[in-house]
Amino acid sequence: MRYYLDFEKRLEPIERRIEEIKKFHNVTEGHYAKELSGLEKKVSKIEKEIYGDLSNWQRSQLSRHLNRPHTLDYVSHLFTDFTELHGDRRFKDDPAIAGGFARFEGISVAVLGHQKGKDVREMAARNFGMANPEGYRKAVRLMDLADRWQKPIITFIDTPGAFPGIGAEERGQAETIASAICFMFSLSVPVIAVVIGEGGSGGALAVGVGNRVLMLENATYSVISPEGCAAILWRDGAKGPLAADALKPTAPDLYELNVVDEVVPEPFGGAHRNWQETFDHLSQVLSKHLKELLSIPGDGLRAQRYDKFRRMGIFQEQR
Amino acid sequence: MGFFKKKDKDKPPHIEIDIQKEIKKAEKEEKALWIKCSSCHELIYRKEVERNLDVCPKCQYHFPYSVQNRINLIFDKGTFVELYRGIEPVDFLKFKDTKSYKVRLQETRESLNRNDAVVCGQGKIKGIDALAAIFDFEFMGGSLGSVVGEKITRLLEEGAGKGIPVIVFCASGGARMQEGILSLMQMSKVSGAIYKLKSQRIPYITVLTDPTLGGVSASIAMLGDIIIGEPKAMIGFAGPRVIKETIKEELPAGFQRSEYLVEHGMIDMIVPRKEIKQKIHQLLSLITT
Numbered sequence: 001m002r003y004y005l006d007f008e009k010r011l012e013p014i015e016r017r018i019e020e021i022k023k024f025h026n027v028t029e030g031h032y033a034k035e036l037s038g039l040e041k042k043v044s045k046i047e048k049e050i051y052g053d054l055s056n057w058q059r060s061q062l063s064r065h066l067n068r069p070h071t072l073d074y075v076s077h078l079f080t081d082f083t084e085l086h087g088d089r090r091f092k093d094d095p096a097i098a099g100g101f102a103r104f105e106g107i108s109v110a111v112l113g114h115q116k117g118k119d120v121r122e123m124a125a126r127n128f129g130m131a132n133p134e135g136y137r138k139a140v141r142l143m144d145l146a147d148r149w150q151k152p153i154i155t156f157i158d159t160p161g162a163f164p165g166i167g168a169e170e171r172g173q174a175e176t177i178a179s180a181i182c183f184m185f186s187l188s189v190p191v192i193a194v195v196i197g198e199g200g201s202g203g204a205l206a207v208g209v210g211n212r213v214l215m216l217e218n219a220t221y222s223v224i225s226p227e228g229c230a231a232i233l234w235r236d237g238a239k240g241p242l243a244a245d246a247l248k249p250t251a252p253d254l255y256e257l258n259v260v261d262e263v264v265p266e267p268f269g270g271a272h273r274n275w276q277e278t279f280d281h282l283s284q285v286l287s288k289h290l291k292e293l294l295s296i297p298g299d300g301l302r303a304q305r306y307d308k309f310r311r312m313g314i315f316q317e318q319r
Numbered sequence: 320m321g322f323f324k325k326k327d328k329d330k331p332p333h334i335e336i337d338i339q340k341e342i343k344k345a346e347k348e349e350k351a352l353w354i355k356c357s358s359c360h361e362l363i364y365r366k367e368v369e370r371n372l373d374v375c376p377k378c379q380y381h382f383p384y385s386v387q388n389r390i391n392l393i394f395d396k397g398t399f400v401e402l403y404r405g406i407e408p409v410d411f412l413k414f415k416d417t418k419s420y421k422v423r424l425q426e427t428r429e430s431l432n433r434n435d436a437v438v439c440g441q442g443k444i445k446g447i448d449a450l451a452a453i454f455d456f457e458f459m460g461g462s463l464g465s466v467v468g469e470k471i472t473r474l475l476e477e478g479a480g481k482g483i484p485v486i487v488f489c490a491s492g493g494a495r496m497q498e499g500i501l502s503l504m505q506m507s508k509v510s511g512a513i514y515k516l517k518s519q520r521i522p523y524i525t526v527l528t529d530p531t532l533g534g535v536s537a538s539i540a541m542l543g544d545i546i547i548g549e550p551k552a553m554i555g556f557a558g559p560r561v562i563k564e565t566i567k568e569e570l571p572a573g574f575q576r577s578e579y580l581v582e583h584g585m586i587d588m589i590v591p592r593k594e595i596k597q598k599i600h601q602l603l604s605l606i607t608t
Contacts, residue, residue, distance in 0.1 A: 162537075164557030164561045164562045164565045164566075165562060166562065166566065166571065166574070168556070169555050169556060169557070169562070169574070169575060171583075172541070172585050173537070173555075173557070174536040174537040174540070174541045174554075174556035175541040175542075175585060177538075177556065178506075178510060178536075178537045178538050178540075178542045179541075181506060181510040181537075182510040182511075182517075183514075185510065185511045185514040186514060186518075201494075201503060202503070202533075202534060202537045205504075205507055209511075222499065222500060222503070223494045223498075223500060223503040224494070229496050232496070233416035233417065242416075243416075246412070246414050246415060247496070247500075248499050249500065253499075253500075254500055257499075257500060257501060306511050309508045309511050310508055312501055312504040312507075313464075313466075313468050313469050313501055313504065313505060314409050314411040314498075314501060315407060315408060315465045315469055316406075316407050316409055317406050317407070318405035318407065
């Protein structure tokens, strides 16, 4: 099901018509071919207007776009031999985080990430990608296996945040997130974290301590969602657009702040407009960084990761 | 039978007093003398609370405790030396909500005479050397930003380098939103330093006071080798209001309080303020000698 955000709505009738024509008519010549080329021109004109200069708020919405590829889409297109592993061995399997082992360009790696759903049923089953403590424990378990077997780790970040619930608190949401972050500093294998959609706070960071942190062009990564921030600081959840400007959560912002090592370009309009192009871009960038990291020994990887995060923060010092 | 007539029951026996209103009025008028306990809502004599280490004499709720009082309480007299005093916050995002971060910082720094929300230092606890960080909840809710993150990271690195135990007294609402993504990154920076400290086998103790939430809880606080809660302190990842709004359910009694966390295996013990120095000393001596 194709889904349109408010600011994309102008495209909807035209693209529906295009689909219709392609489905039912001969489009190689004649009347319909003409109409089609006219419509396609129209689409690219509107695309330029609506995607040409995206605001932070629009990017925040794009980062959550229902038609964006999610973790398992990247896994199935960029990796081969994916074998999913389940469970934290303590309580249960949390479908909000999926992961296992697979091959990336022939290299055996651990791959894991938050998994949102495509449709209502999957979204509910996966709790919209909001993990409970068992999800982070599963992630730690997989990373621990990877470390022992000396396999690089690739994580995908796409979550509104860790789930705020009674059970989550009782089972130690804060402790599991803290432990996952701390644990990632111990890893002696290359770790690449990719923010593919929504990078929501501690729940994102829990799988985000990488030697490289990559970010898709229209993904966001923030300490709090714009709506959450607006509700606290403006006391009005509807001030999300203002909060999105203030928080500077976009990929170019984060690149500027040295939180992100490379911004992965998306097709014009966003990843949801052309999955294959998105996969191709990410595949190239991933491959480059993985090759670089594979030449560094374990101690060096650990030290590089520590130094990378050690430098983050802006302050001044009086002596 | 028929002693009380229905008519009499309907009639209030006395003038109705809105007690909440009265308390508020009393608080306002005699702020210096009386305070209301935020846990049991009793009106209590301020001097009595202060003499009792800012603990409610009626219900034992532990009020927020000032940094200076905490230092005096924990460290042997005259041994505490403050560290990294010169690190100051910067409004690098030019963040503005209803007020700009720059102005907010300026006002808070002036009124509290402190650069940011944590004080770090080294001192002796009954003769044992310890490094400590003490959060100041008064300073923007004890929020974790670049300055707090840097100071605590340096403290942990110092502990790892010199082999001195580190103790953090937490009081924080979480990450400092006004520093955007870099406030989130402080969680990882500090956690990295905690990993370093732990791999040197140096003890790391955290004391969680009311409240310890969000990003501080999900990094500094819950990574303690030993975690101590103050009585009735609120400790959690998400705040109770957010949870209530998300799940649309009533929260269980005592939810996210120290007592609840002990019961669920999330912290080691609850220690009242008046016993905390003795307890920390006992732990340090068990671990280090």
